[in-house]
Amino acid sequence: MDEQRLYQTLKQQFGFDEFRPGQKETIQAVLNQNDVLAVLPTGAGKTLLYQLPAYLMPGSVLIVSPLISLMQDQVDRLRQHGERQVVMLNATLTGRSRQQVLNRLAAYRFIFASPEILAQPSIKHALRKCRISLLVIDEAHCISQWGPDFRPEYLLLKEVKNDLRRPPILLLTATATPRVQNDILQKMGLDEKNVKRVIRSVNRPNIFLAVDQVENDQQKRQRLVKWLHELGGGGIIYFSSRKLANELADWLGEMTGLEVAVYHAGISAIDRFRIQQQFMQGQLQAVCATSAFGMGIDKDDIRYVIHYHLPGSLESYVQEIGRAGRNQKPALALLMYSPGDEQIQRQLSQIELPSQAVVEKVQQKKLPGNALGPQAELIEFYLSHGWDYARLTAMLKKRGHLVNQQLAAMLSYVSEKKCRRANIMRYFGELPVDCPNCCDCHQNDWRLSDLKLPDAVDPVVNDQLDWQKRLQFLFAKESKTG
Known part of the structure; x- marks a missing residue:
């Protein structure tokens, strides 16, 4: 992609004359069909990293985001700038309107979706018919940081990538240590050597x-x-x-x-x-x-x-x-x-795993799911994806060590x-x-x-x-x- 066309699109579509630090490098890598991990601070203009390429690539861009409010904000902004080929897939889309959207899904330039809805068979089927030119995962630290805690569906995005015939992937986050960066790539099944990393300082001097x-x-x-x-x-x-x-x-x-x-x-x-x-x-x-x-x-x-x-x-x-x-x-x-x-954080982070006997009885339908305790939904998620008791125990033990390390880093900052x-x-x-x-x-x-x-x-x-x-x-x- 020649620079002249890049700057023309920047001006015509977004009204900017120059790129912010990290933007141009990321966009060029995306247009060259590279997998990219971009770690850019809050306020660095991360939405431009997938919006601009969408006007220079065929097909659709699929953006995975953790919150409806976050997706709605981006959808509204695109529409305010005159973009009509944008849609958000969420639980409010039902009945006839849902089917109409799915029937013409390939016509949309921007498709926003939560990780949960991408697990639905009808959504998967509709997306397979689309030409997804870029898969964007916003708040990509959720793959590492939130996966075991609140949004385990982020761990299924590796399957989504493969299901869509492995389009180039753009992973976006504002904060990720080198360890978290590597964990994100590993959980997405990406080869670290073949991923372009665009990393900018977390320092906000003001x-x-x-x-x-x-x-x-x-x-x-x-x-x-x-x-x-x-x-x-x-x-x-x-x-x-x-x-x-x-x-x-x-x-x-x-x-x-x-x-x-x-x-x-x-x-x-x-x-x-x-x-x-x-x-x-x-x-x-x-x-x-x-x-x-x-x-x-x-x-x-x-x-x-x-x-x-x-x-x-x-x-x-x-x-x-x-x-x-x-x-x-x-x-x-x-x-x-x-x-x-x-x-307080130790208590909030604690996940109690019931006995192996209770877990096995829930799996055998001899006990209801709520017998697994306060974290029943989380535990059932892993069980439904083939995890056994030993693997669950090992994951929670490893997670406990990580929680302690993170709290130690916070206390180091305090002192x-x-x-x-x-x-x-x-x-x-x-x-x-x-x-x-x-x-x-x-x-x-x-x-x-x-x-x-x-x-x-x-x-x-x-x-x-x-x-x-x-x-x-x-x-x-x-x-x-x-």
């Missing part, structure tokens, strides 16, 4: 990194109120507990006078959509959220991200703080820590004395850069006024949401997450 160490949860609550009083609007506060997110959202609103809402997978899809829109438009000044909030949130002026609880890994932490300061203006990433916080940014970069296999005054290790007496954060944006009063979006989300059944 984000100031800080840790607020407190003695207990009561002091942590008091400190959080203080921070919000000083920071004002334009931020996200992440929690590991839905219950506490609910409780503190109401309390923080009362204590600070800010408009604060709660967001997690336990509230309805329409409420999640409403909260997203209100936050995007500045009607909400802060959101208390679980990790379900953030993917697909294209808001470039988030001023701060606060973690009330210790994240389970530096991968998750970097993903979540990367939602701040996408306009390249100064932003704050603040992690609040009290002794013992890591036990860092020299440079938090260097700590993160080393974890991701990068050489640390010289970045004075980038974190509270360099400025232990730092103040918010030193960071020169942009002023909080005044709320925008605008209730006129697109009626089609309202209707779509009213009936949408969101995939489980967070």
Whole structure:
């Protein structure tokens, strides 16, 4: 593909004159029919990596994404730019309309789908009739990081690739250590030597990194109120507990006078959509959220991200703080820590495997599936794909070691004395850069006024949401997450 045509398409279809770092290299590799793993930071313009090639390749591009809201956001953006040959395959597509879409699936340039729906025989059959020129897996770290936890269907994407006659594959993520990169490729059945890797630094120099160490949860609550009083609007506060997110959202609103809402997978899809829109438009000044909030949130002026609880890994932490300061203006990433916080993540990560006798009785239909306990759905998934008890036990043991390693890395970040940014970069296999005054290790007496954060944006009063979006989300059944 000559560069002139590449830049012409960039200008004509997207209105840009230049590529961002990593974009051109990735797109050229895709157009050369290479399998590509692109690890680019949040805000690097990852959607362009498959949207531009779609206008230069025959057939369709299949994009696998973990969340309906994330897919819907991309579908809406494409349609707003005049693209009509775009479709999203999800549970809301039923009856006659579903059959009509499947009958003409090959006519669509962009096909968005969740990993779960790709397992359905009717979807498989329709896709086999299409010319899939590129298979895109968004949030590809789910193959490694989430596979054993929440979305085991990501582990079936290797079969999808083979079922579609092995089209070139583009794996996209914002964070992946060298170990996770290799794990992704191994689980997808790809030869590491033949995969083009486009890796850019996780470093976001405009984000100031800080840790607020407190003695207990009561002091942590008091400190959080203080921070919000000083920071004002334009931020996200992440929690590991839905219950506490609910409780503190109401309390923080009362204590600070800010408009604060709660967001997690336990509230309805329409409420999640409403909260997203209100936050995007500045009607909400802060959101208390679980990790379900953030993917697909294209808001470039988030001023701060606060973690009330210790994240389970530096991968998750970097993903979540990367939602701040996408306009390249100064932003704050603040992690609040009290002794013992890591036990919350250990409890959340724990998967209890019942006895071999119970598992075998469930397999023999002598006991119902719920006899497998709280993780019944996850365990049944592996059993249905041929895993035996010994293999399950070995996988969970290996996963337990990984959880401990990830928590140790998080605690290393919390206790860092020299440079938090260097700590993160080393974890991701990068050489640390010289970045004075980038974190509270360099400025232990730092103040918010030193960071020169942009002023909080005044709320925008605008209730006129697109009626089609309202209707779509009213009936949408969101995939489980967070």
